[in-house]
């Protein structure tokens with residue numbers, strides 16, 4: 001058993017961190033968080049660096065690579081900002097669903113555009129009455145001649161309003177059966193007539209942004225159906241594991257940044273004539289934080305590793321998602337305590353982690369749903 005990254009993987013992570021340091025500066029991150037603006041400049045840089053081709057086969061203009069490689073990118077980007085990393089991850093893991101489930105002509109048309117930055121992707125599942133219970137979605141698509149007409153509403157969709165977003169909209173296509181048998185996925189550009197995206201005011205994750213989408217008589221051609229009609233449930237499950245594995249490595253990257261900030265502060269700040277880190281209460285808190293972040297990272301790597309090898313990873317992905325998200329929240333809370341009032345100030349970075357972290361046990365399947373999955377996999 002060997003739990004270390006290879007020399008090459010370490011280099012990828014480090015060179016990415018170095019390349020991003022000049023773009024994802026503290027001032028830039030503070031500005032887009034406060035103003036709630038999408039990180040277009042960062043996305044353009046990812047395209048230039050070839051990151052948007054990772055995981056996409058060379059026949060579609062990508063650089064190949066696996067979920068494991070994407071997990072390392074996600075970890076490295078989230079080290080700067082979990083929020084900003086989601087702009088990258090959402091687009092890529094939604095692209096993975098297209099790669100896995102799309103028809104060959106769809107992949108040939110859209111994947112090169114994803115790689116070269118002409119489009120990005122968002123996944124539209126949740127609705128006002130359908131959160132954890134995806135089967136309750138009400139958005140529907142009805143066939144009219146050679147078109148499909150979509151009506152409904154989506155909620156909380158990450159980055160849906162960003163320029164050139166291609167939405168993957170989950171809709172009921174057969175009202176006479178369950179969502180498992182009667183749901184499909186539609187590929188719809190976000191500037192299609194009848195699509196209205198409204199950015200929502202959220203506590204965190206303010207740059208990538210969360211959107212409410214109103215879908216009114218949106219007419220799309222038959223070719224807009226991802227893969228085959230009525231196979232949406234299968235495609236949903238195929239996409240969720242990659243989504244959760246990548247967000248989990250993002251949690252580890254962001255949580256590590258929290259520990260590093262708190263460690264640096266505790267090594268410099270003096271009270272009662274001593275550095276904070278010399279007080280055992282603070283040193284032990286930091287020791288616990290680093291231990292838990294290491295455990296979160298290992299769980300995330302295990303999940304990504306299994307997916308990269310084509311193995312089922314439902315249990316491992318849920319464990320990584322559950323533990324990683326709860327660890328990020330926990331260390332952001334402890335980090336704020338270590339920084340005292342500085343941590344609580346909107347002028348420092350810790351509060352952004354505190355806010356961004358809080359979303360992670362809710363989005364991409366809540367902690368309760370992950371526990372349900374793990375318990376089921378245990379045979380309960």
Ligand SMILES: Cc1cc2nc3c(=O)[nH]c(=O)nc-3n(C[C@H](O)[C@H](O)[C@H](O)COP(=O)(O)OP(=O)(O)OC[C@H]3O[C@@H](n4cnc5c(N)ncnc54)[C@H](O)[C@@H]3O)c2cc1C
Pocket residue numbers: 122123124125126130131132133155156157158159205210359362363364365366367368369372
């Ligand atoms: C930052 C963020 C980004 C998101 N991005 C997207 C996106 O890009 N696309 C998209 O489609 N959606 C997105 N979502 C929505 C997300 O998928 C849902 O928030 C999530 O599935 C939970 O649904 P809900 O919020 O409606 O909560 P509910 O399902 O209403 O649950 C409320 C509470 O009840 C608990 N609960 C529900 N059912 C059970 C059960 N059976 N057992 C135990 N507890 C239960 C939940 O865990 C939760 O604590 C995002 C959400 C957030 C916060």
